[in-house]
Amino acid sequence: MDLVSPHPFWLLKNGLLNEYPSLPGDVRCDVLVLGAGISGALISHGLVRAGLDVVVIDKRDVACGSTSASTALLQYEIDEHLIDLTRRIGKRDAERAYLACHGSIDTIERLAFEVGARCTFRRRPSAYFAAKQSDVAILRREGDARRAAGIVADFLEEEEIRAHFSFSRPAALISTQAAQLDAHRLAHTLLHDSAARGARIFDRTRVDEFVPGTREVRLKTDTGHVIRASHVVFATGYESQDFLPRRVVQLKSTFALATERVTRFPGWWKQCLIWETARPYLYLRTAADGRILVGGEDVPFRDPVRRDRLVESKTARLEKRFRELFPQIDFKVDYRWAGTFGETKDGLAYIGQIRQMPRCHFALGFGGNGITYSAIAADIIREALAGRRHPDAHLFRFDR
Template sequence: MPLPLPGASPLNNWYAASANRQLDCPPLQGAVEADVCIVGGGFTGVNTAIELAQRGLSVVLLEAGQIGWGASGRNGGQLIRGVGHGLDQFENQLGAEGVRALKLMGLEAVEMVRQRVAEFGIECDLTWGYADLANKPKHLDDFRAEREELQSLGYAYDMQVLEKNQVHQVVQSDVYAGAMTDMGSGHLHPLNLLLGEATVAQQLGARLHQHSRVERIDYGNKIQLHTASGRVTANQLVLACNAYLQDLQPQLSSKILPAGSYVIATEPLAPERARQLIPQHMALCDQRVALDYYRFSADHRLIFGGACHYSGRDPKDIAAYMRQKMLRVFPELTDLRIEYQWAGMIGIGANRLPQIGQLPEQTNVFYAQAYAGHGVNATHLAAKILGEAVSGQASQGFELFSQVPHMTFPGGKYLRTPLLALGMAWVQFKELF
């Protein structure tokens, strides 16, 4: 659901300006019925609509703004292996085999995107190649351990750990202590991926409605959702709003913290200059809490994002703020013009694991949220899991994810954001040493 964010309009970011199709998804008018109603027109909602429509269920999807208005249409476009962070912490709840299954699902999630793009011929500039960047020498030990674990899980893609004197193989910058490449991860145009998937959902019979904010939900054996101009009656409900859920379902919104992330897109560079900066055309990401992530677009614009903010306040000038971060990595780009700037919210849970389940007191209501920066792939996994669970299929993923308890953030509606901002400031201070 939309929040009033400065610079956050879907019309002033590069993805919206370079969208390769327009959707016909008129606002909901009048009373309609469906087997399942989905709230939220991002990757989770649209792909859940595909999964359910493929199973023969009638689906209505309601989006408060435009399809892709939120994080799905504004993110950095990085498609990176894995879901969650530090999955071994869940061994007490899930057992060693359960944790192993989650790790395998995190690899499967990227393959889901690969298969969807190939199956439906979605044009979204999907490009393979990614590198984790080490901010400190100790990160190289972490990289080696992760590579060893991934190999033990059967990860078949090439991964190389690079020392500091080898970093220029992937990025022309002197600020990093090393890197780890991964040819099984990559990058894409996220909005074009989503618009292509929304078209697939419509072709399968799902009814998608933009500009149809849900104002009230009446729960029961039959669920009714009310918008300004219509009403949906459904047997089951899927809430797929993530950081934009707000007060629509307070029980769920209290378990995620919306965090601001910011992105700029430069003017196009000459192809040879772009190759000098990122020789293998990879997506790149460092290891800090308020991380930098960047890549080149298909038309050689530098897409540079990061600066995760928990304060609830956006920088006054996103372009100037992010330009400083870009120049720290690439000081030679002082001549480069910033042509687009935008902001958006990601949803983060306390344990950094995606939250997938159903409301305990209302078992015909399902949800998925809190992807903590891995949303492009994790949303596709969540949609598959929701498709299985909502349609009554046995689902190992749903069983595992729904077993993990998720903490309500302390401080209530008004204090949780400043409390977490204070805590994250302390974490970032410790990163300096």
């Protein structure tokens, strides 16, 4: 299945940063990571640094799936409000989930600096706007809940918003723990660093047979090569659903555009990340080179052909909405594309194992927090393979 439309922005912008061969023969390893996007890159990097013999494979070229289409707004917020998540899973666990996402942004920043990909990461504040007057009370309670959990969240009144932005909204929450990322470049950089540390990376390698066992997992590729691994990590996004006994995700199509380079941003306070309480929500960011990225207009996923037919009309609506918000910003749309993502019932990722598949670990970072969830998954899976239980593992288990 095609995860993205034919012209994802990051792949066109960056090109093929590193090349890897397809699997040339049979291989054994401690851990096989299926998927070489940002999730697989973060997980394999952590495992290699822990001293494990790691093989990474992907049926596409490296980072050419969802990673190439991600708008990569890094936010600790889960798609489910903290106050709503508290009602679902209790105050303690809801706060732990939010704090885990909060801390993952620091983790990603540290990794980007360590592997020489500093340019891919940039701190920005985040503004979460009330889409309508009835959302103001929700934002007040949400801000109170976050502050009680130890998270900085400033409440802006309507007059303060008008002073900072070229538009008005009834209220907003401002967060300082947020960033923007070139996930495609960071994935390549992490995999390159992992390869230098001994990881073996193969792309354009498709698995046709999969046999889990109590001592090892055996996989066979479409070219007949056999991979034997002590453990397998699935970092293949919603495509992992094919291996699971029950459906855990609803698929959505999202649409995005990128402008030509812009030099002035009147009415856009600190070029902050922007999103809103409406569902589906509009989301905005800038890129390091001055481009503006706008996303949203999500719809249920049917198939790639229908999704791609909507790219022009959906991104035209995104462009119209942006011009209404920022009439003084002069820009021209350069790229338009679409992608597919998964959405869970509670906004939380699925990370861990299932009883039916011994020695298999899943890192399914669904929703708007895919990258931050992947950083959390890297820690949880590394601890599991070392025989230790991560204190947050229960938050993301399949049987929650």
